[in-house]
Amino acid sequence: MPACDVKPLPRDFYDRDPVAVARELLGMLLVRINSEGRSAGIIVETEAYLARNDPANHAYRGQTRRNASMFGPPGHAYIYTIHTRWCLNAVTEPAGVPSAVLIRAIEPVEGVKLMRERRDGAELREVARGPWRLCQALAIDRALDGHDLTLGRGLWIARPNSPTPTPASIVSTTRVGISSATDLPLRFYLADNPFVSRPARPDPSERQK
């Protein structure tokens, strides 16, 4: 039993430091239901974006129309576009504190056929490896910006029956694709999981430019 019996994580789960939420979201089940059916996957990679001292955070320079969801209450989705593609975050900490966790990759476990169709028949490993790929696989777009993830409707996150990852199985490293605050170890993923979007940067001290 599948995933249909699992309840959404409560708001308290999200009402915390985004680093704690990012780590604990690993191994959780991301569930999506729409008119096409049901699909779900295990979260294997996340990144935390902090409310303070984090220039890479979209909210670093204050609230705008785009990032408004991050200033709202915890447990809601913040969905933004980059290069015309969608990415999904879970908002953390109380309203007014703009922090969030970017969900970067999932391991497909339910509705795999549907997810592959949405991804134009991509190989299983490529179906949801990367923040935009997983949104396409789950049919997540702007319409879900601000969606409440604690209701168990449409889109939510739940604790699956499978065991919680041990701390030793979680790798922390630097975030991907940003041009500031590149040294903060705010990316987390499950070690050796083939659905993680890309491996850790070899050695921060080797970084050029």
Add this chain to the structure above:
DNA sequence: CTACCGATTGACT
């Protein structure tokens, strides 16, 4: 209004 740029991806050398 225009100019700039990006929490990416897929194609290509």
Add this chain to the structure above:
DNA sequence: GTCAATCGGTAGA
């Protein structure tokens, strides 16, 4: 490994 596509959001005139 490198690089351009491509367009909404943002800032500034």
